[in-house]
Amino acid sequence: MTRSLRARLFIGLTSIVILTGAIGATFAYLWAYDEAIEIQDSVLIQVGAFALGAPFKENQAVNGVDVDSEIGVVELGNAPRGPADMRRLWVLQDGLHNDSYQGQAVRVLLRTRPDGSRLAVTQSSEIRTELAGNMALRTLLPIAALVPCLMLVIAIVIARSLGPMVRLADELDGRRADDMRLLATEGAPxxxxxxxxxxxxxxxxxxxxxxxxxxxxxxxxxxxxxxxxxxxxxxxxxxxxxxxxxxxxxxxxxxxxxxxxxxxxxxxxxxARQQSGLSDKTERVFLDRVAKGVVADLWEDAAVKDVELGFTVADEVEVDGNSFALTSAIRNVVENAIKFSPDGGTVDLGVTREGAMAVVQIEDSGPGIPPADIDRIFEPFFRGSQPSGEGSGLGLSIARRAIDQAGGVIEIENIIGRDRSGLRVTIKLQAARVEASQARAACNESLP
Structure with a gap:
């Protein structure tokens, strides 16, 4: 049995619609069938009333009556005569009867004229049944079209009704583990x-x-x-x-x-300082200078492992953020890169501006991160499924928090190539807008 609330509602409501439609269709069919039979009887009565005015010749067509209805008028005369079928019809009382004529079942209307002559209006019972069935089936078409429409409407209503619950689940799934903001209750069902x-x-x-x-x-x-x-x-x-x-x-x-x-x-x-909000103070920070300071501080650590630490590019880029937090973020990433790079490896930094974004990229020549660990690498105290060396598992978590607080993003991907491997960490921050006066001053300084 399905555990989906949406599926249960849809199955339950559509079952009710189908059952109700079937019951309604059955009653509608029977009612329409009876009405069609009564209409055909009325046609026989009208034809009989018309035939009382003058005798009908054999095989004379009845004007105004559909040929497919197979309605015929039989003159019986003033006394029983002719074939047995006519004699049997002559002795019947005036009115509607179910009988047989010329070897087939018929619905017959007997009428007597003032001069004593009698007539019979006949119609094949098989044709009557066919016509009544066709008319009754046509009454089911609206119901047959309505049931699928109702099922579609039910599906839409259920989806829209459960939409807030689905959005709530998506919001909770998209949150970080440390996001403890209360859920909005305004406007919720x-x-x-x-x-x-x-x-x-x-x-x-x-x-x-x-x-x-x-x-x-x-x-x-x-x-x-x-x-x-x-x-x-x-x-x-x-x-x-x-x-x-x-x-x-x-x-x-x-x-x-x-x-x-x-x-x-x-x-x-x-x-603790990040979590308590003490690192929220914003100032203008030269990102390239921060990166150069980190490289200078960690130069000796890289030299111990004979790791080549340097820049591929170091453009001057300004951002609005907390200098201490951004320094801590870049330092932790570079320390990680040095730690996991093999002896004689390389750690390259690049600071550039791409459109409105300031980008810091750190690449190492280490083994990279197992794909199963990438989604958890920013969790506090997580050191991977195959930890090695010293470390607390806090470095990347601290870097992630610092970049998040600065309104940026930090991305990690393995470097996969024919002749190299390693890890690439990319930090993207909104670059600070240079004031027009500063831009003009820089332009004037560049003039001869």
Whole structure:
């Protein structure tokens, strides 16, 4: 049995329409059939009344009567005579009778003239049945045409009635996991109001729980940053202490662990800052300068892995956004590219303006992302189905949030080629409009 509410409504309503139409068609057919028989009897009576005025000759046509009706007038005379059929008809009383004449069943009307002579008006019963059936079938045509029309109307009404529910489902499916905005109830059908109220109540409870977790993460990260920083300084001071090779390796492992912990805490603080709305301040940002600053900061990390880090193009482009958030977004993407690029690989950045959009593109020479992970790669703490190396899974999530808050989009695609592989991350932001005075000044400076 189908679980679709739309299918159930359509099947139920169309079944009612078909059943009602069948019952109505049956009664309409029977009524029309009886009416057609009565009409033919009336024709016999009218022909009989006309024939009383003068005797009819044998095989004389009846004027005004359809030939296909096969109506005939038989003169019976003043006494029983002739064939047995005529003698049997003569003895019948005046009126309508079902009898036989010349070997076929007929409907016959007997009439007597004032002079005592009698006549019979006959019509084949087979023809009467055929004519009545045809007339009755014609009455079913409107019903036969109406049923499909009603089914179409029912389908349209059901689709329009369930439209708000379908749109609501599409809206919920299209939302990000962290979008806790309440659903609009204004204009929604009254039947959906309790449903919307329940969903909004659930969203409010989930938002309160998530907000509580955000505050906990932010507070914990903030409280842990100070002791981690102190431990890192103490570990750095051990560099001047004379110790064995084994002890030095343990100190280096400790320093790597604390560096990773400090990086995780910094990312958690950035994430908490984004979620709390503290990074919503908008200013004019030179995107090319931000990208160059990120490359300068990460140059040493790339050199450790012998990764070639540089620009393919770096056009001057301005955007309206938060400098800290955009720097964090680009930095996290570039850090990811360096981390997953093999030793001796390349990471290329490009900053350009395409029409009204500012575009930052980062390409690496790593293995790319498994297709099954692409849809989840922006989820917090998701490190892929085959995680490798150090990382918390927050970098791309932070970048996505920062770009979303700036009104842009970030796209990821694998680079598939005959002689290369890797990952391409494209960030698109609305480019800031240059004021006319600034444009004129730039033009004047370029003149000799």
């Amino acid at each position: 009254s039947e959906l109001q309790p449903f919307l109220a329940s969903i909004n109540g659930l969203l409010a409870r989930v938002y309160a729980m998530v907000d509580q977790q955000r505050h906990f993460i932010a507070d914990a990260a903030h409280e842990l940053r100070t002791p981690i920083t102190a431990l890192s300084l103490q570990a750095e001071n051990l560099d001047s202490v004379d110790m064995s090779v084994a002890a030095r390796e343990r100190v280096n492992a400790l320093k790597r662990g604390m560096r990773r912990t400090r990086q995780l805490l910094e990312q958690l603080l950035v994430l």
